[in-house]
Amino acid sequence: MLDVNQYPGQLVFGLDIGTRSIVGTVGYKSDSKFYVVAQEIREHETRAMLDGQIHDINKVGDTIRRVKEALEQKTGRKITEVCIAAAGRVLQTVTTSVEVDLGVDKVITTEDIYALDSAGVEKAYAEFQRINTSEEKFYCVGYSIIHYYMNGNPMSNLENHKAHIIAEELIATFLPDDVVDGLYRAVHLADLEVSNLTLEPIAAIQVAIPESFRMLNIALVDVGAGTSDISITKDGSIVAYGMLPCAGDSLTEIIAQNCLVDFAMAEKIKRGIMNNDIVEYQDIMALPQTITKEEVLGMVEAKVDSMTQQVADKIKELNGGKSVSAVFVVGGGGKIETYTDKLAAELGIQKERVALRGKEVMQAIEFLEEGIEKDSLLVTPIGICLNFYEQSNNFIYVTFNGERVKLYDNNKLAIVDAAMQAEFSKEALFPRRGKELNFTVDGKSKIVRGQLGEAAEITLNGERTDISRRIHANDIIEVKESTTGEPAKLEIQKLPEYSASLTVIVNDRSVVLPKFASVNGSLQSGYYEIQENDVIEMLNYYTIEQIAEFMDILIDQTMNVYVNNKRAGANTKVYENFSVVWTTEELRFDNEGMDNEEMDYEEMDDEEIEDEEQHETEYIEELKEISVIANGRPVTMHGKTEYVFVDIFDYIDFDLSKVKGNGIATKRNGAAAQYMEPLAQGDVLEIYWKD
Secondary structure: OOOOOOOOOOOEEEEEEOOOEEEEEEEEEEOOEEEEEEEEEEEOOOOOEEOOEEOOHHHHHHHHHHHHHHHHHHHOOOOOEEEEEEOOOOOEEEEEEEEEEEEEEEEOOHHHHHHHHHHHHHHHHHHHHHHOOOOOOEEEEEEEEEEEEEOOEEEOOOOOOEEEEEEEEEEEEEEEHHHHHHHHHHHHHOOOEEEEEEEHHHHHHHHHOOHHHOOOOEEEEEEOOOOEEEEEEEOOEEEEEEEEOOOHHHHHHHHHHHHOOOHHHHHHHHHHOOOOOEEEEEOOOOOEEEEEHHHHHHHHHHHHHHHHHHHHHHHHHHOOOOOOOEEEEEOHHHHOOOHHHHHHHHHOOOHHHEEEOOHHHOOOEEEOOOOOOOOHHHHHHHHHHHHHHHOOOOEEEEEEOOEEEEEEOOOOOEHHHHHHHOOOOOHHHOOEEOOOEEEEEOOEEEEEOOOEOOOOEEEEOOEEEOOOOEOOOOOEEEEEOOOEOOOOOOEHHHOOOOOOEEEEEEOOEEEEEEOEEEEOOEEEEOOOEOOOOEEEEEEOOEEHHHHHHHOOOOOOOOOEEEEOOEEOOOOOEEOOOOEEEEEOOOOOOOHHHHHHHHHHHHHHHHHHHOOOOOOOOOOOOOOEEEEEEEOOEEEEEEEEOOOEHHHHHHOOOOOOOOOOOOOEEEEEOOEEOOOOOEOOOOOEEEEEEOO
16 A cells, blocks of 8 residues: 555546446646556456447446455545546537626636636537437537637637636537446446546547647547547647547457457457567467467458548548648557558558657656556546546536436536426426416407416425525425416406496486496396407497386387487487486477587587597406516516516517526526516516526
8 A cells, every 4th residue: 555645635536437448547736747646457357338338337337346446445545536538439529619708807817717618618518409409418528628819819828817808719529418327327336426527539638749739730549449539639729529439349359250269368369469479379169379460460450451541531521621740649459550550641641640659748647656657558547637637527416306317517507407407397397377368348359367376396405495596416306396377267347448337317317227248249247257259349338128128117109218308219329327218298309408408418428439448458457567678678567466577478488498508597687586586667677598
């Protein structure tokens, strides 16, 4: 065991989970050097991984546990967190740019740069989601800054400069959920939590291509057992990533078939010829055999040709259709003799410009454990550790309604994000209105909205809260769906157009008549409950026949009827305060008096008949109405005694069913707003999807 006092408190544990073996590295960074405290390599006992993807999670998890325990023995430290890297199988990339206005000229801090990087990753993720047409979920597993900008000018390092606006161009990489999930599950089986996740070519480039070399157009090829991961540098930045599912194992399989041995023995033969001209082995018939280096190279020559051609084509594709100036090769699969020469030929560059990189690029790496050689096999494992210091990409798990949900941790996660990831219905988060009621009154369309239901009941770790509450790893979230309110109900007497009664003068006696309405051609009282699509006409009059029926009077042909001193019939309409006379006598009226009286009644008649509605309303008049500005447009809200922020979704075109970003931003008068925050007259509201 090493002396635990000889190295500092924090140690970084990195795991290179490869197709053939798992390499664990424990070390720390001091000044410009990285010190490897201990390293452990364990090969898979079976082919638990193929082409860089885990096939047997339990077996890989068991191997990880044995690597961890061995390193704990060597270091005398308990290991609980690990940095890992994913191979680039089904790799997708997005290049984007983002700008942050700091408001005033200020000295740029590491926090400002981190916030800029986070904004860039979130924007890249949102852009990728828009173009992702597959059914699989993808996650961001790494990113590289191509260029930083300060007030519009390129800058290699923003820290401590003074600027008003900072920006960056970056390339973000995405992998399917099954690749990421398999890695996490295997690590958890070894009682480890992931502290950082990156991509293997990103990790390898940390070691293989120093920043001083990145001004050159160079390719890095990490030839593992199952995949060949590729990255390209140019103008000081990493500009592209790629992957091919062909590497060292394809050579081993050819040797196994030709030599009649199992895979493990074929791997020993392949490694044996790297240092020996003749290799002895035993075939599956238990017969002793020998084979020369030339024979083995002859067996695999066609496959090496195919591999190097594919790698060269991919490099050209990633580099804009042209070759690169040089290629650095790392990983065990690239150590087969002739690989670098053939790759150089395929790229059309001098063979000296394609070379294995091992100890040449490990000048800043110190091994404290004896017996470890600086080799190209160790580039990626150490790079995984170094990446911890460059960026912290991580996923967290929370429990949502009993289901384990994985989220990309952008340090701003809220319950609403977990709900979206769990595909919880957006409508079920917010109070839902009951069915609305549509009808017409005097030819004008009316809508009465249903009652608002109860908001979703949300608890976080047993405590009641709301959907905007921040969440962290291992939180337990329970959400009981919101409810739908009662459907809209309204009686005719509640309409603002309705008045309860009509008063007329019959034979000098005041008679109060109950008001009626015509509904779909039938008379209905004020107590009638309006139904969907009813056609309502407000009746502001009675006919003579209806008045007589109400008063239980029989008017026969011998009677004379007068309305406002004019002869009338059974169907003559009688309005508010009209005078009605029925008698067996024939009445005559003074012309002057008649004219004066007639003029008064005619004026009254006009006032009553004319529909003097001052404005159209969708709600009954007892309820409140306020006006706000939502996303730059005026909105009038009706039908409640008070309003909260979530009510605005009833008035704006904002589709909650289609996720277009990383959560919903809500602001009231320029400040962040809660969904249940009260609204007031004149409030200015903003609602949009976060990038």
